Amino acid sequence: MSQSLAPDSGPALALEAPPPHESRLELAAVTKRYGDTVAVDGIDLRIEGGSYCCLLGPSGCGKTSTLRMIAGHEIASEGDIVLGSRNITNLPAAARGTAMMFQSYALFPHLSVLDNVAFSLKMKGVDKAARHARARELLALVDMDAYAARLPAQLSGGQQQRVALARALITEPRALLLDEPLSALDPFLRVRMRAELKRWQKTLGFTFVHVTHSQEEAMGLADLVVVMNAGRIEQAGSPRAVFDAPRTEFVARFIGSHNVVHTPAGKVAVRSDRIRLAPQGDGVPVTVTACEYQGTHVQVALATAQGEEWTATVPDQVFHAAPIEPGAALRAAWAPEAAHRLQA
Numbered sequence: 001m002s003q004s005l006a007p008d009s010g011p012a013l014a015l016e017a018p019p020p021h022e023s024r025l026e027l028a029a030v031t032k033r034y035g036d037t038v039a040v041d042g043i044d045l046r047i048e049g050g051s052y053c054c055l056l057g058p059s060g061c062g063k064t065s066t067l068r069m070i071a072g073h074e075i076a077s078e079g080d081i082v083l084g085s086r087n088i089t090n091l092p093a094a095a096r097g098t099a100m101m102f103q104s105y106a107l108f109p110h111l112s113v114l115d116n117v118a119f120s121l122k123m124k125g126v127d128k129a130a131r132h133a134r135a136r137e138l139l140a141l142v143d144m145d146a147y148a149a150r151l152p153a154q155l156s157g158g159q160q161q162r163v164a165l166a167r168a169l170i171t172e173p174r175a176l177l178l179d180e181p182l183s184a185l186d187p188f189l190r191v192r193m194r195a196e197l198k199r200w201q202k203t204l205g206f207t208f209v210h211v212t213h214s215q216e217e218a219m220g221l222a223d224l225v226v227v228m229n230a231g232r233i234e235q236a237g238s239p240r241a242v243f244d245a246p247r248t249e250f251v252a253r254f255i256g257s258h259n260v261v262h263t264p265a266g267k268v269a270v271r272s273d274r275i276r277l278a279p280q281g282d283g284v285p286v287t288v289t290a291c292e293y294q295g296t297h298v299q300v301a302l303a304t305a306q307g308e309e310w311t312a313t314v315p316d317q318v319f320h321a322a323p324i325e326p327g328a329a330l331r332a333a334w335a336p337e338a339a340h341r342l343q344a
């Protein structure tokens with residue numbers, strides 16, 4: 001199927017969506033060591049072809065190393081990386097069927113937009129007329145054909161990102177690898193470009209692997225969220241599955257909006273919007289320590305007698321029907337099914 005992402009501008013582009021099995025990505029027992037540092041510690045991961053995967057985690061958890069091993073910018077110390085039916089673990093970057101889009105887009109400042117996009121074809125020895133024709137097609141795809149003669153510095157951040165995408169797509173990858181692609185953008189543009197990335201991925205139909213430390217970005221974009229910590233995968237699943245039932249205390253705390261509650265049977269996670277507050281009745285005695293208005297809801301900070309700190313998210317109308325003051329002694333309760341057992 002031939003398609004243009006910018007149907008009103010320019011010719012349709014022949015960019016085939018590969019069959020899903022060709023863009024399926026599998027990591028088996030992949031480890032990366034830098035000297036004594038174990039950056040990635042034997043991870044297993046299967047990313048279905050044509051899906052959007054976000055690697056999520058705090059600084060230093062190994063997500064960039066994982067991405068760079070898939071890209072071929074680092075070689076795995078152990079394990080296998082398979083894209084489609086090809087074991088790409090030790091192939092050079094250019095032979096893997098992957099393309100990388102960086103945080104800063106890494107456009108060459110002295111080359112025009114057209115030459116930036118055509119660059120990898122030039123490296124392959126494609127003649128100028130042919131590579132420029134192909135680069136123009138890709139610029140049309142991302143709705144940037146009117147800017148072909150400009151230098152990167154003459155473009156906005158969002159426009160540079162589209163050029164970077166066109167440049168990555170010219171290699172016809174089976175998997176696009178994105179390293180914090182939105183972090184250089186202002187918050188408004190970030191949300192807009194997030195929607196564009198998602199739309200591009202759905203239209204192009206191949207696998208995207210996107211590194212981020214923003215849980216909001218991962219929740220908004222991913223079909224598969226992979227939460228990493230200290231070189232390991234803590235949990236992988238759909239955003240809803242991960243948010244609804246975090247498997248470990250780390251995941252519950254990292255994705256936020258959860259309370260980690262100690263019970264006699266072990267630790268459980270309870271979403272802060274599942275906590276009901278009442279002046280008396282069943283539940284754990286708590287003291288209100290702060291109330292923060294957030295527009296649609298109020299975040300009520302609580303302290304238990306054991307010194308645990310919890311948060312309850314109270315809808316705006318509920319809060320204002322019966323306002324709560326810091327210092328109030330209340331009961332906090334939740335339905336049994338709202339508590340998810342955390343692995344020790």
Ligand SMILES: Nc1ncnc2c1ncn2[C@@H]1O[C@H](COP(=O)(O)OP(=O)(O)OP(=O)(O)O)[C@@H](O)[C@H]1O
Pocket residue numbers: 034037038039057058059060061062063064065066213
């Ligand atoms: N080239 C290197 N040499 C030595 N240690 C490295 C190298 N690259 C990464 N590390 C270490 O490996 C670990 C994982 O780093 P990595 O960049 O993969 O994490 P990250 O999750 O992407 O972090 P960030 O969000 O800060 O980019 C860190 O402890 C880091 O210091």
